[in-house]
Amino acid sequence: MKNLNGGKQMKDVWLLPAIAPWEKSCGKHPTQKPLRLLSRIILSSTKENDWILDPFSGSSTTGIAANLLNRKFLGIEKEKEFLEISKNRRLELDNKTIFENYKNKL
Numbered sequence: 001m002k003n004l005n006g007g008k009q010m011k012d013v014w015l016l017p018a019i020a021p022w023e024k025s026c027g028k029h030p031t032q033k034p035l036r037l038l039s040r041i042i043l044s045s046t047k048e049n050d051w052i053l054d055p056f057s058g059s060s061t062t063g064i065a066a067n068l069l070n071r072k073f074l075g076i077e078k079e080k081e082f083l084e085i086s087k088n089r090r091l092e093l094d095n096k097t098i099f100e101n102y103k104n105k106l
């Protein structure tokens, strides 16, 4: 956590930019979180190759952050519309340019 904060102790209030348009490239979920927020949580609590479960995965921001950070992801979501967004977001990452571009924005 210190490494993510310029060597200083991370505060308990995180100031991050609001969700950006590029994060909604595959459609909108009403409570979608910024990728940066999920990536920070994942980095603070998991190791590479760990499995991460989100049983209410929405548009799978947790999964996208997990895959960008070399973690495995299992999501559960009851709405087909959000599963479709999740699937398309995951497929986007198969494009190396997009993968690197998103990773650099975390």
Ligand SMILES: C[S@@+](CC[C@H](N)C(=O)[O-])C[C@H]1O[C@@H](n2cnc3c(N)ncnc32)[C@H](O)[C@@H]1O
Residues within 6 Å of the ligand: 031, 032, 033, 054, 055, 056, 057, 058, 059, 060, 061, 062, 076, 077, 078, 079, 082
């Ligand atoms: C608040 S969103 C959270 C999305 C995501 N975890 C995030 O942090 O951005 C909750 C999601 O859970 C889904 N959901 C609610 N009840 C569910 C259930 N019983 N099984 C699977 N998904 C469910 C909703 O459709 C919604 O997309």
